[in-house]
Amino acid sequence: xxxxxxxxxxxxxxxxxxxxxxxxxxxxxxxxxxxxxxxxxxxxxxxxxxxxxxxxxxxxxxxxxxxxxxxxxxxxxxxxxxxxxxxxxxxxxxxxxxxxxxxxxxxxxxxxxxxxxxxxxxxxxxxxxxxxxxxxxxxxxxxxxxxxxxxxxxxxxxxxxxxxxxxxxxxxxxxxxxxxxxxxxxxxxxxxxxxxxxxxxxxxxxxxxxxxxxxxxxxxxxxxxxxxxxxxxxxxxxxxxxxxxxxxxxxxxxxxxxxxxxxxxxxxxxxxxxxxxxxxxxxxxxx
Amino acid sequence: xxxxxxxxxxxxxxxxxxxxxxxxxxxxxxxxxxxxxxxxxxxxxxxxxxxxxxxxxxxxxxxxxxxxxxxxxxxxxxxxxxxxxxxxxxxxxxxxxxxxxxxxxxxxxxxxxxxxxxxxxxxxxxxxxxxxxxxxxxxxxxxxxxxxxxxxxxxxxxxxxxxxxxxxxxxxxxxxxxxxxxxxxxxxxxxxxxxxxxxxxxxxxxxxxxxxxxxxxxxxxxxxxxxxxxxxxxxxxxxxxxxxxxxxxxxxxxxxxxxxxxxxxxxxxxxxxxxxxxxxxxxxxxxxxxxxxxxxxxxxxxxxxxxxxxxxxxxxxxxxxxxxxxxxxxxxxxxxxxxxxx
Numbered sequence: 039x040x041x042x043x044x045x046x047x048x049x050x051x052x053x054x055x056x057x058x059x060x061x062x063x064x065x066x067x068x069x070x071x072x073x074x075x076x077x078x079x080x081x082x083x084x085x086x087x088x089x090x091x092x093x094x095x096x097x098x099x100x101x102x103x104x105x106x107x108x109x110x111x112x113x114x115x116x117x118x119x120x121x122x123x124x125x126x127x128x129x130x131x132x133x134x135x136x137x138x139x140x141x142x143x144x145x146x147x148x149x150x151x152x153x154x155x156x157x158x159x160x161x162x163x164x165x166x167x168x169x170x171x172x173x174x175x176x177x178x179x180x181x182x183x184x185x186x187x188x189x190x191x192x193x194x195x196x197x198x199x200x201x202x203x204x205x206x207x208x209x210x211x212x213x214x215x216x217x218x219x220x221x222x223x224x225x226x227x228x229x230x231x232x233x234x235x236x237x238x239x240x241x242x243x244x245x246x247x248x249x250x251x252x253x254x255x256x257x258x259x260x261x262x263x264x265x266x267x268x269x270x271x272x273x274x275x276x277x278x279x280x281x282x283x284x285x286x287x288x289x290x291x292x293x294x295x296x297x298x299x300x301x302x303x304x305x306x307x308x309x310x311x312x313x314x315x316x317x318x319x320x321x322x323x324x325x
Numbered sequence: 326x327x328x329x330x331x332x333x334x335x336x337x338x339x340x341x342x343x344x345x346x347x348x349x350x351x352x353x354x355x356x357x358x359x360x361x362x363x364x365x366x367x368x369x370x371x372x373x374x375x376x377x378x379x380x381x382x383x384x385x386x387x388x389x390x391x392x393x394x395x396x397x398x399x400x401x402x403x404x405x406x407x408x409x410x411x412x413x414x415x416x417x418x419x420x421x422x423x424x425x426x427x428x429x430x431x432x433x434x435x436x437x438x439x440x441x442x443x444x445x446x447x448x449x450x451x452x453x454x455x456x457x458x459x460x461x462x463x464x465x466x467x468x469x470x471x472x473x474x475x476x477x478x479x480x481x482x483x484x485x486x487x488x489x490x491x492x493x494x495x496x497x498x499x500x501x502x503x504x505x506x507x508x509x510x511x512x513x514x515x516x517x518x519x520x521x522x523x524x525x526x527x528x529x530x531x532x533x534x535x536x537x538x539x540x541x542x543x544x545x546x547x548x549x550x551x552x553x554x555x556x557x558x559x560x561x562x563x564x565x566x567x568x569x570x571x572x573x574x575x576x577x578x579x580x581x582x583x584x585x586x587x588x589x590x591x592x593x594x595x596x597x598x599x600x601x602x603x604x605x606x607x608x609x610x611x612x613x614x615x616x617x618x619x620x621x622x623x624x625x626x627x628x629x630x631x632x633x634x635x636x637x638x639x640x641x642x643x644x645x646x647x648x649x650x651x652x653x654x655x656x657x658x659x660x661x662x663x664x665x666x667x
Binding site: 163167174254257277287298299 | 613
């Protein structure tokens with residue numbers, strides 16, 4: 039259980055951020071799961087007598103150029119965006135942790151090769167490369183998840199490795215080795231728990247970025263194909279009518295901003311709560 | 326051959342020797358990364374679903390095309406060759422400055438890529454300058470006024486800026502300055518910048534191009550700012566700073582000659598990473614503003630399956646990023662000579 043000493047470590051600003059971030063993220067997860075039963079209109083229903091309308095009591099966020107309800111599409115789009123961003127972050131975190139941990143534990147030639155490969159992947163301009171790969175292989179939820187997780191894995195592996203390197207040399211790890219524990223046991227039961235705060239903070243930073251990358255890819259037409267509504271795709275479709283009604287562009291954009299701010303605040307809060315010395319500057323970002 | 330002077334620890338003392346070696350390693354490393362990138366690009370192209378030949382013959386009924394014609398076209402483009410051979414053809418062409426023929430435009434790709442690159446650089450270079458100047462400037466300002474309302478405001482704005490997708494910032498600019506105020510064109514590809522003289526280009530930049538440029542810079546400024554502020558604040562807590570101030574050195578001198586120099590090290594890494602972000606941001610922003618740059622060229626090439634253009638644009642963009650990292654490494658080692666030894 040969480041001791042009160044940990045909570046008192048937070049400044050009021052961090053506590054507020056943690057609360058605010060938790061509310062936003064809980065809300066988004068709720069919408070992603072239950073949204074399909076909450077939407078007021080069918081997302082594909084075209085209301086031809088209500089084209090490009092501004093927000094009204096009938097259509098709370100207005101309608102797009104086909105007369106489709108923006109609010110319904112926004113709510114249903116939550117699941118697409120959250121699925122791509124969430125799954126790619128989860129995959130990247132899992133593989134990054136495995137690679138980083140084994141790299142620190144085994145050292146030697148394995149470590150050297152892993153780090154060289156990571157250097158090369160990091161030397162790619164991530165976002166541009168994601169565009170290229172998805173452009174070549176075709177857009178879709180699956181391809182999006184694979185490409186984004188592949189691009190995020192190296193930096194998570196690096197962070198995990200640098201944190202694990204100081205732990206794998208500690209006495210209790212050596213004792214476990216001498217006891218004859220299996221390597222997997224040592225890595226995931228002895229070493230990894232000490233890294234959870236670091237991993238959690240890094241994963242939250244990546245999650246925020248993944249939302250932005252997902253949206254950016256969809257915006258330039260490399261997102262999941264229709265009919266799945268997705269925030270970036272919605273904003274992109276709204277481009278052509280922005281001059282008469284900017285709501286179809288701004289509504290999904292604001293949702294993205296809220297989601298990313300929520301994730302970042304949550305990550306900052308968790309970092310302050312779990313990591314003894316919160317020195318995170320949110321400095322790293324998508325390349 | 327010059328003998329190396331060694332100090333007590335057996336480390337080479339001559340700065341030039343150490344630095345030259347470091348430079349050489351970095352040059353070789355960068356070239357190897359570029360070669361790896363070119364191989365990976367060629368590899369990915371092999372998995373492209375949908376045939377470039379079909380794309381070229383689009384609009385012509387499949388029955389009307391003689392299979393022999395199709396095969397001849399494939400041979401003509403060199404697509405019947407094994408991967409390594411295609412790669413060799415591409416690389417040996419590149420070595421002579423030949424990027425290949427565009428499938429769709431039937432002209433050499435190289436000149437197109439470089440003229441589009443020039444248009445993109447008009448946006449990217451000032452954006453990078455904004456990022457460095459505004460990012461470090463505002464970061465120092467926030468650190469010096471740490472925990473004041475000004476600092477709070479800068480922090481809050483940067484938090485929001487980081488969370489804003491580039492297309493939102495761009496759309497806001499477009500909505501206000503193109504739709505409402507009519508200051509800038511709604512689509513920049515309607516304007517032919519190449520017809521402008523120098524003076525017209527400069528005026529056009531400051532009246533219209535500044536908005537796409539600021540759009541690219543917005544998020545990166547926020548990243549650099551936060552890193553600069555964080556490392557400045559950490560650095561100013563250190564004893565040597567207090568000692569310098571207690572010795573009576575002027576505060577401005579201590580901040581700019583002692584603190585900033587150390588605090589900039591992490592900022593440089595973040596700047597280098599962000600140059601890569603600028604390259605990606607350029608693509609999205611070019612799309613938002615319909616600007617004829619290298620990003621839009623790449624997107625069009627992807628949609629039309631124009632392989633030489635896809636490979637060429639991607640390689641040029643990657644080379645820009647590798648160059649940025651190279652420069653950052655060098656700057657880093659000048660500011661922090663210790664890392665040359667590691």
